Amino acid sequence: MSKHTVKARKPLAINAASLEHVRESFARQGLMKHLGAELVALHPGECEIRVAHLQELTQQHGYFHAGVTASIADSASGYAAYSMMPADSSVLTVEYKINLVAPAKGEALIARGRVLRAGKTLKICAADVFIVNGTEEILCAISLSTIMALAGLSDSQRRSTK
Amino acid sequence: MSKHTVKARKPLAINAASLEHVRESFARQGLMKHLGAELVALHPGECEIRVAHLQELTQQHGYFHAGVTASIADSASGYAAYSMMPADSSVLTVEYKINLVAPAKGEALIARGRVLRAGKTLKICAADVFIVNGTEEILCAISLSTIMALAGLSDSQRRSTK
């Protein structure tokens, strides 16, 4: 892990079994599949998403489009937050800000999201996105986001009733 | 309309022919094609991008993923800015912030980007994203972004020399 990495707060103890609702929600995201993104790590308050380079994911110079960078930063933050929410709740991104600090030129992108502050209604998250070349990772984006829990309506119920 | 609304700066007079560099750059973005996004309007300092709903673009509830919303908001802002830059320059998103204000549940998304302030090096842009259902448009996201011009290196040259 790069020395640029933000250090995550020690996550609260949560029964790992409860993370199943996070994996199921991720699996329902059509966009993550369309981008080829994978949920590669998940812990209470932390989530890591990876996507390999494809021509379909580029901006005009052939690098990863900022939209891909932002999409996986958003999902990594949202699922880091959702991992600290009850299974019978839904998760919603209120807003985020992202700085693109280096060209996303490489083999893969990894977004590492973590909860900085866990309120009952709102969770404040940060994500760092790294561009991977061989064994090297370079920080290419940093985001700060506000995620909301919608109580009493599970993610899957919400879908079926839409 | 409220008198408090931010007034877009009168765009600089620019030969419409010079907007060709914007269309060419958009056409090189693999992600825009992969999302099915189209450049539907382009004027000096303004750009509009539209994407139709597909299962491939969804979040866990079947609505448009925030990543799609943000991707077209970013491209609409970036190209609004690029339309006010010389053709022999490149365009780069430094950062943006986006608020997702309503569920992106509908047939299509339209992002309308505009330049609020055109400095030589930096352009400050806003984009509104609307969700379309029939003839109705509802504001579903608002972004504010900082876009940078890289002088003396055209977008297409940059690609071929990478």
Next chain:
Amino acid sequence: MSKHTVKARKPLAINAASLEHVRESFARQGLMKHLGAELVALHPGECEIRVAHLQELTQQHGYFHAGVTASIADSASGYAAYSMMPADSSVLTVEYKINLVAPAKGEALIARGRVLRAGKTLKICAADVFIVNGTEEILCAISLSTIMALAGLSDSQRRSTK
């Protein structure tokens, strides 16, 4: 004015008398007094704050410090939101982003905040800050913010029980 401009939502009908809780809350802000800031206009969903130039408010070049710009943008946004909340609630800024688009060099600063989207728990607001010289106003900052209502605890009660 561009058709792309974000249209402010028609504010909910609110008894203007109910805005008294906003004026009282503003009057309790020690910082607004310390900066010499005044609440110059208040309507449901809209708020305007003005501050005159003083040496005490400067950055290193003698212009208004960005902290002043941001402080009045934040208060104008927060009170625009609070004007749409019940009097027995408190108001809290969750986050904001601000772009400083022109030097704040002039006689006075005016921040105009407005509610763009009024949810029950969260209100999304924008503020424009103008630098005033004689009869001319120049846009010098733009902010986008997320404001939260804390139900069932009035602003003044909260203070007395702290």
Next chain:
Amino acid sequence: MSKHTVKARKPLAINAASLEHVRESFARQGLMKHLGAELVALHPGECEIRVAHLQELTQQHGYFHAGVTASIADSASGYAAYSMMPADSSVLTVEYKINLVAPAKGEALIARGRVLRAGKTLKICAADVFIVNGTEEILCAISLSTIMALAGLSDSQRRSTK
């Protein structure tokens, strides 16, 4: 330092003597004096600013106003950036975003700014703001900002020529 703290990138080696331009610029900020803010630590790429609680600095509940929190976060970020710029340049905040994550209720506020990414024209900075009670510090705000260097015009010259 709290475990919530973001870890700073190792700063580039810079002659500490060159930091004099930072101290001089800080001393010229009327607002910092008006708030009672002090520059308590300064290293290349890092800056710490502290302000003690006064009634003059409060919001409606008697806590520190978010405007104070944001002002010192902005100055700490700007001067962290300026410490990595040549003495014959000026420093300018382009934009920032701040999340207010806990009530700023306490004896003093400390903002710790650091450079995350040092480009030639733009520096991307983060700041954490802590509320201090006795020996305890609690993270109460997090910011992410974009700072610009204006080459060839020193901060003090700029003032005298305005």
